[in-house]
Amino acid sequence: MAARFRGSRSGIGELLRSEVIESEMVRRGELIKAAAEATAPVGLTPGDPHPGLYKASVVVTSTRRGGRRRDRAVAYVTNTAYYARWVEYGTERVPAHHVMLRAARAGGG
Known part of the structure; x- marks a missing residue:
């Protein structure tokens, strides 16, 4: 005879918001952060006002x-540098580096 499973919406919701899930999301976020830091460009030109x-x-x-529904534990990996958007997506003079995109694809597993 096949086993049956009856899910409880409130129980699944509690699981998704639990400390265990949040800590796992943070662990994966730290892996993504490490990958982003490993591939981040660092300005080495003389006179660079903000190297590193x-x-x-x-x-x-x-x-x-x-x-989307504010119903689960999540971790966000962001960059707080004011020019992070230009590094990620590029400008008309600087090519896009896609640091966060590549880190998210490589890490977190």
């Missing part, structure tokens, strides 16, 4: 009320 700022600005934050 982009690499040092990768942060991991978490919440138990994340996701």
